[in-house]
């Protein structure tokens with residue numbers, strides 16, 4: 001019988017924040033100091049910034065799905081499933097496993113890093129007809145979908161159908177939307193040469209955003225450069241514009257234009273994982289309100305970070321919170337592990353401080369804009385910095401090799417336009433990919449945990 005009562009540390013989410021935290025705990029804690037458990041629906045850490053390159057087929061899906069089981073120090077127990085509720089009083093996390101069983105996992109320390117989901121608005125038809133760009137399945141699906149539009153347009157004799165299949169709309173002028181539009185436009189531009197019956201002039205990409213600028217964090221000059229590159233490539237950019245209505249074969253813009261299209265990609269921001277709402281604790285714009293040490297004030301042993309937490313940005317000051325970026329999530333992951341260990345050992349915790357290192361935006365091929373440490377770069381130097389940064393941030397040598405090989409292959413052999421056919425017959429859109437209806441309410445969590453206690 002196991003009579004050892006080591007403190008139990010439960011980490012929720014295997015993204016940038018969760019994985020860095022687990023790795024640090026494995027490295028710094030001796031096995032008899034604490035038990036570490038990780039809850040994650042997938043067996044990999046997804047390198048999200050390279051997702052648009054999976055959608056465009058430059059990278060294979062496997063190359064950015066970094067295995068969780070490759071570390072030499074690996075000793076964490078992994079529960080394959082998703083947390084659907086947390087009872088802070090009882091210190092129990094409710095988990096739905098990948099086989100749909102509901103299990104209760106007690107903890108002494110919990111680190112919440114479930115990331116974010118696509119932010120949607122109450123726009124008629126949006127969740128039924130839009131795709132997101134947040135999961136590997138979505139990226140792979142979009143690639144197949146876009147190529148199938150070319151195939152179907154090529155086969156069609158109906159000019160109206162052709163026109164609607166060859167127009168594509170991306171909403172969101174942040175880095176996710178801009179890179180997605182840029183990478184996919186390159187794909188269709190290259191692919192159309194293999195469809196001699198299709199008029200390349202009919203292919204049209206729209207990138208729209210309600211904000212007056214693309215990627216304002218790039219600054220005036222660099223933001224304008226990115227816009228010029230995209231416009232030169234034929235992408236129509238509409239700023240100060242959003243979607244009024246979405247349907248299966250057309251999208252209505254708020255400026256009144258009706259665009260015939262079967263492809264609406266929605267990347268207009270993110271909100272914290274619905275798991276955060278199950279805690280019934282204070283939030284800031286949906287993110288859990290934590291202290292600069294990333295602990296939840298008044299709740300012993302509860303930590304949150306990454307996209308799901310409102311971590312004060314002490315480097316910026318003025319009450320700012322850290323933006324939802326991989327750059328912060330990764331560093332917060334390491335820092336939170338140190339604070340969990342400090343708390344476990346009765347030492348004092350330290351606040352998280354990190355000054356933003358800048359932004360890299362890969363627009364495909366040799367097109368890119370980057371602003372590392374405030375230095376503005378365009379073209380090849382910007383691309384070298386962008387790819388160099390992502391490449392070095394990949395956690396394993398296998399992932400690094402896969403990504404580099406894919407880039408070299410793409411540079412030498414060009415794009416490939418194979419539709420794999422994994423696409424289901426039933427369209428899968430935003431509402432199907434992110435499991436947003438899987439979560440409990442705070443009351444359901446409490447009732448479930450109390451019920452299990454009585455049994």
Ligand SMILES: Cc1cc2nc3c(=O)[nH]c(=O)nc-3n(C[C@H](O)[C@H](O)[C@H](O)COP(=O)(O)OP(=O)(O)OC[C@H]3O[C@@H](n4cnc5c(N)ncnc54)[C@H](O)[C@@H]3O)c2cc1C
Nearest residue numbers: 013015016017048049082083115306307324325326327329
């Ligand atoms: C297309 C795209 C491009 C981007 N480009 C950049 C970029 O260039 N630079 C940059 O800094 N940032 C970029 N970002 C943002 C960056 O990826 C995120 O800020 C970062 O991933 C946040 O890290 P995280 O650990 O909080 O969440 P994530 O990395 O999203 O990880 C969350 C993890 O939790 C898991 N999970 C979710 N719900 C549950 C649950 N209920 N139970 C258990 N596990 C759960 C998820 O499966 C996932 O593995 C980009 C994002 C996107 C979508």
